[in-house]
Amino acid sequence: MAYARVSTDILINQRLILQQNGIIDIAPEQFQRLRQAFLAELTLAVITEDAKRLVAQGHTFILSQPVDKRRLDIEQLRNKFKQALWSAVATSATEQEVNDSSPVTSFN
Numbered sequence: 001m002a003y004a005r006v007s008t009d010i011l012i013n014q015r016l017i018l019q020q021n022g023i024i025d026i027a028p029e030q031f032q033r034l035r036q037a038f039l040a041e042l043t044l045a046v047i048t049e050d051a052k053r054l055v056a057q058g059h060t061f062i063l064s065q066p067v068d069k070r071r072l073d074i075e076q077l078r079n080k081f082k083q084a085l086w087s088a089v090a091t092s093a094t095e096q097e098v099n100d101s102s103p104v105t106s107f108n
Contacts, residue, residue: 018025026034065071 015025063072063074063077
């Protein structure tokens with residue numbers, strides 16, 4: 001591994017910088033073990049549940065308007081944003097229901 005060939009001084013300096021910035025540092029080998037354990041436990045049901053939770057959360061709407069231009073109605077823009085967002089979610093949910101109800105065919 002390349003990590004094993006790095007000099008001790010460089011590693012110590014990197015770890016000190018990370019500590020000073022409040023960043024948690026772990027060895028690459030430990031990261032690989034944690035990553036493999038996480039991916040081994042990950043299932044389609046878990047991903048689906050997380051996706052549903054994220055979609056159900058309120059979305060942040062930030063609008064910055066130029067000072068010298070005509071101002072737009074913020075409520076009207078917010079409503080258009082929500083309408084576009086939720087119509088896209090409803091469309092993808094309908095497509096998912098159609099895909100879930102259709103028979104699975106495999107091609108070799």
